Amino acid sequence: MKKPKQANLIIADDDTVITGLLEIHAKKQGFQPIITHSGDEVLQLISPATEVVLLDLNMPGMSGLEVLKKLTKDHPHLPAIILTASSEASEAVTAMKLGAYDYLTKPFDPSELFAVLHKARKMRQLAEENSTLKEMINDTTPVSDIIAVSPSMQVLLDQIQKIASLEATVLLTGESGVGKTMIARQLHQLSQRNQHALVTVSCPALPRELLESELFGHEKGAFTGAMKKRIGKIEMADKGTLFLDEIGDLPLDLQPKLLNVLQDREYYRLGSERILKTDVRIIVATNLDLEEKIESGSFREDLYYRLNVFQLVVPALRERVQCIIPLCERALQKIAERRGDRAASINKEARDMLLEYHWPGNVRELENMMERASAFCQNNTISASDLVSQLKSSSAEGESNQPNLGNMKWADIEKLSLEQTLAACSGNKSKAAKVLGIAEKSVYNKMKKYAIES
Numbered sequence: 001m002k003k004p005k006q007a008n009l010i011i012a013d014d015d016t017v018i019t020g021l022l023e024i025h026a027k028k029q030g031f032q033p034i035i036t037h038s039g040d041e042v043l044q045l046i047s048p049a050t051e052v053v054l055l056d057l058n059m060p061g062m063s064g065l066e067v068l069k070k071l072t073k074d075h076p077h078l079p080a081i082i083l084t085a086s087s088e089a090s091e092a093v094t095a096m097k098l099g100a101y102d103y104l105t106k107p108f109d110p111s112e113l114f115a116v117l118h119k120a121r122k123m124r125q126l127a128e129e130n131s132t133l134k135e136m137i138n139d140t141t142p143v144s145d146i147i148a149v150s151p152s153m154q155v156l157l158d159q160i161q162k163i164a165s166l167e168a169t170v171l172l173t174g175e176s177g178v179g180k181t182m183i184a185r186q187l188h189q190l191s192q193r194n195q196h197a198l199v200t201v202s203c204p205a206l207p208r209e210l211l212e213s214e215l216f217g218h219e220k221g222a223f224t225g226a227m228k229k230r231i232g233k234i235e236m237a238d239k240g241t242l243f244l245d246e247i248g249d250l251p252l253d254l255q256p257k258l259l260n261v262l263q264d265r266e267y268y269r270l271g272s273e274r275i276l277k278t279d280v281r282i283i284v285a286t287n288l289d290l291e292e293k294i295e296s297g298s299f300r301e302d303l304y305y306r307l308n309v310f311q312l313v314v315p316a317l318r319e320r321v322q323c324i325i326p327l328c329e330r331a332l333q334k335i336a337e338r339r340g341d342r343a344a345s346i347n348k349e350a351r352d353m354l355l356e357y358h359w360p361g362n363v364r365e366l367e368n369m370m371e372r373a374s375a376f377c378q379n380n381t382i383s384a385s386d387l388v389s390q391l392k393s394s395s396a397e398g399e400s401n402q403p404n405l406g407n408m409k410w411a412d413i414e415k416l417s418l419e420q421t422l423a424a425c426s427g428n429k430s431k432a433a434k435v436l437g438i439a440e441k442s443v444y445n446k447m448k449k450y451a452i453e454s
């Protein structure tokens with residue numbers, strides 16, 4: 001068997017009529033196909049030029065699913081499109097779970113097949129670019145890399161250890177950029193489900209209709225443009241963990257459907273009345289006050305209670321001051337590794353400034369700040385002048401209710417603002433929390449922190 005250098009599409013099917021036709025179509029569509037009629041050969045044919053594999057599940061030699069298993073393990077960025085006979089629906093589901101990019105049922109429409117092939121090829125190119133970028137940014141924080149020096153973070157890590165192995169739903173709350181996604185990942189890694197997928201859905205990222213089909217999947221023809229059946233993220237996360245980020249933005253009319261999943265582990269694909277069962281653990285995160293959303297009628301109370309089995313509050317960076325310098329040093333270390341350089345250091349004046357800053361964008365802002373400061377600093381040492389413009393711009397861009405730092409320390413401004421608000425609300429903490437746009441619990445915490453008497 002000759003392994004052609006330029007073939008970017010492998011067509012594996014034992015039906016010579018189909019492969020003959022596909023070869024002609026593929027060439028017309030700009031692909032350089034190579035044909036095989038045996039499962040065993042597929043893996044040997046893969047070369048750096050391969051962009052897509054079209055795989056029939058029923059072939060002599062190694063079974064299609066075995067080939068797929070090896071393919072997704074050894075070549076995770078290589079999309080495989082599965083061809084199945086219509087009676088093999090359960091095999092198609094297995095194939096999707098094994099990591100197939102898509103599947104088509106025979107007999108298929110060639111224009112539909114090539115639309116999928118082109119999409120897969122594009123995805124392959126993007127995935128490659130993405131993985132290079134990911135390596136550059138190194139944005140996945142391994143569990144051992146989590147910085148937890150402050151007592152509040154240590155308590156949090158302790159809670160994570162205790163609840164990770166439970167099946168219960170977890171609600172992660174905290175401001176944007178505090179590390180909720182990182183903690184969701186850790187909960188999954190420490191659970192018995194870690195051999196299965198952690199599937200993330202960002203609720204505000206998609207318009208309502210797309211979000212619904214993204215979560216629950218749809219049948220062919222369920223809505224205009226639903227050309228074929230699609231498996232939803234809930235199904236993909238089966239036996240693993242589903243992480244719903246920004247759950248506060250889940251549209252009201254989708255909330256009962258999620259409630260059903262939480263209560264009975266049941267749901268329907270769009271366009272189908274067949275009940276599907278799922279074995280999934282759900283972790284959700286929000287930076288919004290869900291109790292406030294319940295009051296305003298945009299979040300269901302029954303869903304909130306189902307989600308709020310274990311609530312983990314990830315503290316804002318300003319509330320874990322002891323972590324600030326270690327987080328900066330870790331960020332600088334990672335930046336240096338990426339650049340193949342020595343890590344920059346931070347002088348005393350700059351450290352003081354970092355410790356006093358109010359960090360509206362939390363750890364994400366800190367990482368960005370270190371990136372810029374280390375690029376522009378002199379003698380590989382970050383000094384106050386490398387930070388000052390960034391601190392100003394982040395307070396200007398930040399939340400509008402953050403007063404200008406001016407000559408006052410942030411802590412003094414925060415204390416003053418809390419005292420004045422409490423006085424204006426005749427000492428009513430719940431009212432003050434609403435006026436300040438923070439949780440009532442935060443009012444109590446801040447009163448304790450600044451020794452404000454009730």
Ligand SMILES: Nc1ncnc2c1ncn2[C@@H]1O[C@H](COP(=O)(O)OP(=O)(O)OP(=O)(O)O)[C@@H](O)[C@H]1O
Binds near residue numbers: 181
């Ligand atoms: N304690 C920590 N130790 C190490 N890295 C951290 C820590 N907390 C946060 N980070 C890092 O900060 C960045 C932002 O974290 P993450 O994306 O998890 O925040 P988030 O709360 O999910 O934000 P958003 O609400 O905007 O989605 C990530 O690069 C993450 O690795």
